[in-house]
Amino acid sequence: MTRGRKPQQPELALAKGNPGKRKIVGLAAKQAPGSLVSPMKLSKAALAVWTDLIGDLERLNFVRPTDRYAFARYCRYMVRWIALDDAMKPGAETYWTETPHGKMKRLDPAFQALDRIDRRLEAYEIHFGMLPAARQQIMMRLSMAAPELPLGKPGDPVDQVSGHDDAGPIGILGQIH
DSSP states (O other): OOOSSOOOOHHHHHHTTOTTOOOOTTOOOOOOTTOOOOSSOOOHHHHHHHHHHHHHHHHTTOOOGGGHHHHHHHHHHHHHHHHHHHHOOTTTTEEEEEETTEEEEEEOHHHHHHHHHHHHHHHHHHHTTOSHHHHHHHHHHHHHHOTTSTTOOTTOOHHHHHTOOTTSHHHHHHHOO
C-alpha cells in the first residue's frame, strides 16, 4: 500500500495544468491534434477531406491512431460520394426501359451506387462521432467512464445529481407514506 495522496488520473492532472511541474506518471505520449498521418496513399481530394476533419476528431478524442485505416477509407468513400453526387442530374434517380412486358421505370445504377456509399459513410460517421446523436452517445459513454466528473453515475436519482431538493411533484409523492 502506498502512502500519501491518491494519485490523480494523468489526464486530470494534465487538465489542471500540472501546477507542481512534476512528471505526470502514466501519461502516454500524445501527438498534437491533426498530427495523425494517413496510413495509405490518398488522392489529393481524399487527403483534403482527411486534413479538414482529422484535427477536430483528434481533439475530441473521437479518433485514435488505430482508427487511421478506417478513417482513410471514410475519406476515399467521401470523395466517391461527392463525385457521384456532382454527376447526378436532378430528377435522374430513375429511367424508363422498354421490355417485352411493357415500359418499366428503373433505378439508375449511379443513384444506387450513391445510395450504397451514402449508407457506408453514415456508418463511419456514427463510428467517428460526426453526427450529433452519435456525438451525444459518445459523450454519454465518456461521462460514465469518468465518474469523478460532477455529472453523476448511472442509476443516481436526478435530484441527487442536480442538487435540487425534493420539492417537485415526484419528491412530494415520494414523501407520502
